[in-house]
Amino acid sequence: MKKISTLFTAIVLTLTFLLTGCGTEPAAQNSASVSDSEKTATSYPLTVKNYTKAEGAAEWQEKTIIFEQAPERIVATTRTAAEFLIHLGLADKIVGVGGVFGKPDESVSQEFNKLKNLGKSYITKEVAMSVNPDFVFGRGGLFDNADWGVGTVDALNQMGINTYVMESSVPGGTFDSIYKDIETIGKIFGVPEKAQEFSAELKGRQEKVQNALKVIKQDKTFAYIHSSEPESLSVYAAYNDTFFSDMFKMLKLKNVFEKEQGEISVEALIEQNPNILVTLHWDTEGEAATQKDENATIKNIMTNPKLESLDAVKNKQVFVANYNHLFGYSYQTLDGVEKLAKELYPELFK
Template sequence: MKAEGGTTCGNSTKNDSTEEVKNQYHYPLTLPNYTKAEGGTTWKDKEQVFDKAPKRIMANTRPAAELLLHLGLGDKIVGVGADFGAPDKTVEKEYSKLNILSDKYVGKEVVLGTNPDLVFGRGGLFDNSDGRVGTVDTLNEMGINTYVLESSVTGGTYTSIYKDIKNLGKIFNVQDKAENFIKELKGRQEFISTKLSSIKEEKTFAYLHITDPKELNVEPAHDETFFNDVFKMVKLDNVFKNETGEVSVETLINANPDVLIIPDWNTYDGSSANKMKEALYANPKLSSMKAIKNKQIYAVDFNYMFGYSYNAIDGMDILAKEMYPDLFK
């Protein structure tokens, strides 16, 4: 086995030549991926051709970087944007060594400053506006490969993550690590599914995208196919998934979902989700709702819902145990 952190005397030439032979028949590699017009929302197919494994990856979010770490690619990450959200404890040590560019979304100039040969991650950040990494076409024209997570484009689901991981395995010729990580994630999905097998009917939920409980913003998340699919893991169905316009508080009250989901901002600014819940429970305008009467408000970290990555399973595992503690004893 080749050593991960260097080579021992006498093995270097052999290992290097073995790697060259292995790569000789693997590249060039052509993979389907995506692009969209500047300012657009419609994704179109666009192939990416890799003449060799990228050596300098810019990950546009924390979850994107953590995914790469699970495949043993930390030494290739030259920059990470949007350093926020709940950390993955299993790769926290490796993550702490990375070049963090900002705790906010980063722009194209910052990205280019890392001299990447691959820009990787969440699809919505591939644009030329402020706080965006540049469009796929713009980066490709500069000789930089891109990989947009399929999970993050409209139509993406949690299953899309498995395809993304397989593709990363091909891009970096680490198929064994990719398959092992997929197996681990599928095992965790199966664990949740088995624990909740006695729950025969889905509950309805609505998502309140709020930072202040006095400002009730109902997010229908109509195009957020990944978000809607992820909550299916815990037998929750978005009551407004087919709503294309704004949803008023009155409409929310009339829909009367079983559960309310709110974002947990603790990893962002230290704010208390419990205080947010208490304020919502005490709001007289919402007092007739089942979710209020039955104390069914749950807070989920933003990255678990809108990070479009494997770590959504962490959020759903936490949520399942909060909703059905007796089933996990």
């Protein structure tokens, strides 16, 4: 757990830096990636509004990306990004996928398992370039010149490689941003019908959960613990992580640290005393495998002496979410919403 927890902590700190201090909300401002009149057909060259962030910068900026034709060689930066593309019928165009960890989407596992696995951890630019892509797709935080990044958007574009930063993964993104990402990718690859079909399926599932929870009139409070080990207990505030927060809003949960920046102390957690605690479940593969038992993960919280005074512990209101559901910034978040909704309110899903 320590190896994975350390990696995750580094990624969370990096993600927090990327999301903090953004005075604008690109996703909210640029929600229409393609016009309604363009939904049924693709004409090239195609102009798409997306995002870029200079190395070391804090804010994402709008950038126009021009596609002379549909890309043929895609690198997906994570499992969740690759599974997204598979649902749109694009598996045969994916030449490599990085970040192959976390809970898989079993509905596309057969296609996913045929893809070239570029690494169980986040991949570097050199690894991504080793398969000669003409398109890199995924989460915003991974477009960086770092050991865990595939290179900045501008650097890749200068190499003649088109990019798409998922709108859900930049400040201002919400779960509804997923539908815009699906629509835009459907347009880029000329598969609008597949995109519409996938969106309709997700919207139906989302509506079912939200309708079931309409009877909940009072939101509960929660805090998210991303490391439950007694010696390294840490809380992720999720400041400006709008997609993360939107997931829990669907569950009628309010993050007690949503407006807090920086490290959250155990003392602050005890003072806030949230109704519910959510912690992280790693479901990884091979040598990176750690805790795969959700009950054991919950037990780490329930038996942690630092947390014994919390109402959530006393009332056994501790729940586990998978990494890909919390930090995949993709449609798989809905899997996590469905799971947590049934655990929080089992009486509503009989």
